[in-house]
Amino acid sequence: ERHPQALEIEARAAEGRLPVVIARNVNRSLQAFGPTDVLLQYTSQMWGTWRFGSPATVDLALAARRAGARFTVFAHELYVPFKRRPDLAVAAATQRLQLGALLAVSDRAFVTTQTRAEMLSRAYRTVLRRPPGVVRVGANALPVPRRLAPGAPSAPRLGIFSTAAVGKRFDVVLESFELVWREFPQAELVIIGNLGPPDSPNVRSV
Secondary structure (H helix, E strand, O other): OOOOOOOOOOOOOOOOOOHHHHHHHHHHHHHHHOOOEEEEEEOOOHHHOOOOOOOHHHHHHHHHHHOOOEEEEEEOOOOOOOOOOHHHHHHHHHHHHHHHHHHHOOOEEEEOOHHHHHHHHHHOOOOOOOOOEEOOOOOOOOOOOOOOOOOOOOOOEEEEEOOOOOOOOHHHHHHHHHHHHHHOOOOEEEEEOOOOOOOOHHHHHO
16 A cells, blocks of 8 residues: 555555466556566565575566566575575575576666675676666664763764674674774764574674
8 A cells, every 4th residue: 555654656566375476466567557667676585485486576577678667676685595404405506596587687786785796796797787786775764863961972873783693793893893992982882683682602792
């Protein structure tokens, strides 16, 4: 439904129990609307796609381009990592194939970090029409004025959205913050989010 604060922006639902059905219903709306550009916010298992992938997003991209629209992909979660478990190893391979097929029929691709852009350039250089761009993920909350105690020095207060998940490089965060702290000893680093139980080894290490 339309957002009550932006009623001029049209919204349409695309229902379906299978990814290919959802893609077909999205395409019906696109054909009725006649867009010049289609922007797809992509994840490897969007629309309930099974871990082994689906042709749904590729079919949608092909349909949009046949209708004369430029097709752009915005991706954050590209694919699952390779694991020793056989089904997860197959899923990692098929999700990479799915993304490659989508990039091959898209006009432009954007990812959320420079490292992901470099990774796409290396892995999919033969199918990319243009080098991937970077659109960074911004904070999804409005800033709140900070209330300082009378006479308190105004110092940088840096926040990072993250959790103590395996693979998170908090050592890099702390090393970077140390550079700030040397210049501004009153600076604060705020780790935002649920880190987990206090007795967790990851939380204790942070």
